[in-house]
Amino acid sequence: MPDFLVTTIDKFTFRVPTDRFYSPEGVWVLWLPGAPVVRVRVGVTDFVQQHGGDVAFATAMPVGTTVQAGDEVGTVETIKATLQLLSPVDGRIVAVNPALKAAPEVINQDPYGEGWLAEIEVADGDAQAAGLLDPQAYLAHMKAAAEEEVGTP
Numbered sequence: 001m002p003d004f005l006v007t008t009i010d011k012f013t014f015r016v017p018t019d020r021f022y023s024p025e026g027v028w029v030l031w032l033p034g035a036p037v038v039r040v041r042v043g044v045t046d047f048v049q050q051h052g053g054d055v056a057f058a059t060a061m062p063v064g065t066t067v068q069a070g071d072e073v074g075t076v077e078t079i080k081a082t083l084q085l086l087s088p089v090d091g092r093i094v095a096v097n098p099a100l101k102a103a104p105e106v107i108n109q110d111p112y113g114e115g116w117l118a119e120i121e122v123a124d125g126d127a128q129a130a131g132l133l134d135p136q137a138y139l140a141h142m143k144a145a146a147e148e149e150v151g152t153p
Contacts, residue, residue: 002017002018002019003017003018004016004017005018005135005136005139007139007142007143009143009146009147010146010150012050014046014047014050014142014143015046015112016045016046016135016138017135018135020112020135021088021129021134021135021138022088022133022134022135022137022138023132023133024133024138024141025048025085025086025088026047026048026142027042027043027048027073027085027086027087028042028043028044028112029089029128029129029132030042031125031129037121038123038124038125038128039094039120040091040120040122040125040128041116042088042116042118042119043111043112043115044076044085044107044115044117045112045138045142046111046112047142048083049076049107049108049115052076052078052083053079053081054078054079054108055076055105055107055108056077056078056079056104057075057077058074058075058076058107058117059074059075060073060093060100060117060118061073061074062093062096063093063095063096064092065093066092066093067087067089067091067120068087068090069086069088069089069131070087071086071087072085072086072087073085073087073117073118076104076107085117088131088132089122089128089132090122091121091122091123091128092120092121093119094120094121096117096118096119097114097115097117097118099115100115100117
C-alpha cells in the first residue's frame with residue numbers, strides 16, 4: 001500500500017499516492033515492476049473522480065492502440081460531464097481494465113487501485129517520467145485548482 005499526501009479543501013479531502021507520477025490533467029502513471037519491457041498503468045486521480053462525480057460509464061482505447069502523450073487514452077462519463085482522458089505517456093496500450101465494463105463506479109471507489117484504466121508499454125521510461133509531475137508537484141497543482149474553484153485564497 002503506498003503512502004499518501006493528503007489535503008483538504010473546503011469539505012473535500014484529496015489523496016495523492018507517493019509511488020507514481022501525474023499529468024497536470026489528473027491522470028496518474030504507475031511503473032509496473034517485473035515486466036520485460038517498461039509497462040505503466042494509468043488511471044484518474046482522486047481529485048478528478050471527485051470533481052467529476054459518480055462514474056456511470058468508462059472506456060479505454062482498445063488494446064493495440066498506439067498513443068502519444070496528449071492523445072485520448074479513454075473517457076469517463078459521470079453524472080456531470082464526459083471527461084476525455086489524455087495519455088500522459090507515449091506507447092502502445094497492452095491491457096484495459098476489464099472491471100470498468102461491469103462496474104465503472106470502481107473509479108470512484110478505488111481510483112488508485114482497482115479503478116485503473118489501461119496499461120501502456122513505453123519505449124523509454126526515463127524520458128516519459130521527465131514530462132510528468134512528482135507527487136508533491138501534483139499536490140500543489142491540484143490544491144491550487146481546487147482552491148480556485150471554491151474561492152479559497
